[in-house]
Amino acid sequence: MKKLLSITSAIVMSCSLLFAQAVFAQAAEEVNVYSYRQPFLIEPMLKDFEEETGVKVNVVFAKKGLEERIEREGKFSPADVVLTSDMISLFDLVDRQLVQPVNSKTIDDNIPAHLRDPDNQWYSLTMRVRNIYSSKRSDKPVDINYEDLASSQFKGKICTRSGKHPYNIGLVASMIAHNGEAETRQWLEGVKANLARRPQGNDRAQIKAIREGVCDVSLGNSYYYGKMMENEDQKAWADAVYLNFPNQKNVGSHINISGMVMAKYAPNKDNALKLMEYLASEKAQSIYARDNMEYPVNPKVPVSDTVAAWGEFKADPLPIADIAANRTRAQRLLDEVKFDL
Known part of the structure; x- marks a missing residue:
């Protein structure tokens, strides 16, 4: 009986080991x-x-x-x-x-x-650029900066998605990194005062709004422009705007x-x-x-x-870690100026 139990235990242990190995082998291929x-x-x-x-x-x-x-x-x-x-x-x-x-x-x-x-x-x-899109109802800007969006020339002309979206938080964080918190707060207040409507929709919706005459300028990631050019229903939106790379004469475009x-x-x-x-x-x-x-x-x-056809540009060389270090302050500023309200 003892011999039989020993043989049985050995078989059970061997089977368990084989099962574990099989499970491990399967996991190793996933x-x-x-x-x-x-x-x-x-x-x-x-x-x-x-x-x-x-x-x-x-x-x-x-x-x-x-x-x-x-x-x-x-x-x-x-x-x-x-x-x-x-x-x-x-x-x-x-x-x-x-x-x-x-x-x-x-x-x-x-x-x-x-x-x-x-x-x-x-x-x-x-990587993607946080571009400024502008309406083809006007001439293509010779030079444009993110800072310009707070100027009076854009009063009632800007569309954007929520300021609390990660893409915009990243941009605000980069503005803090370059210009400081106080100046960035003033900039946010100026951009909010220039909005044509309350922040809403996604990046593509802002370009659609430019085509429809709701606004003349918007923020949007670069790859959306390419995606719209390939989309039969959205190509007309992309055709209605210029793709601009901001801050080319100073710090470069936000990445x-x-x-x-x-x-x-x-x-x-x-x-x-x-x-x-x-x-x-x-x-x-x-x-x-x-x-x-x-x-x-x-x-x-x-x-x-497709992307090469948009032209070469100067990218902001600031390390991503340095920009992201300001993300909490960026979110706080957006709340303090009630950007989305």
Whole structure:
């Protein structure tokens, strides 16, 4: 009987070990992505990664709340890599201590220092300009600055989405970095006084409003212009505006980013690193540039022909970390001037 029990126990232990190994092997061929970036924007890269590596990519997409979800899941969170569509969400993940540092010479070689965290907790993936769009009912501005939006010449002529949207928070944070908090507050008050309507809609809605004569000037990310040019229903909106690169004679145009982090409790850490290194590679960055009309962070990768046609411009060289350091003050200023009310 004892011999039979020993044999049975050995078989059970062996089966358990084989089962655990099978589960581990299966997990080793997967990577779980939580994404704020819309599926159609990232699917081409993820599909290519799967084909190149054999690692299956599972994606959870959300418009908001991923930080709270990861916090609730705690140590049992399946998240390996988190993709964000702006710097505010990226730094929120870091502030909540939901990320872990990544040590990768491959990534560091592909992403310039001013576009990644000095402590390796976050990395930029793509860049976009916060452009000023102006109506073709007037001449194209020879030179225009963000600061000009507070001047009397634009009284009742500006449209914008909510000041509290991450894209605008990033811009306000950069204004603080360059001009100080007091001057930025005055600027916000001036821009608010020049609004043609209460802040509403998304970036594309502002360009539509220019075409409809609601306003003459708006703020908007660069890639939306390209997306509208490809959209049969929205091409007329894009055709009605000039795409302007602000602050070309001084600090350069404000740059926002999409980004990536490795989740704190990533269960598939090796595959997470593979994916992050792939997304910084020339191949993935070329897909980003071609399909999304964003500016690649990898300096070896050229912009798409569509984006190149918009012309060269001077970008604000200030490190993203220095801009993001002002994001809380930017949000406070927006509240204090009641920008959205």
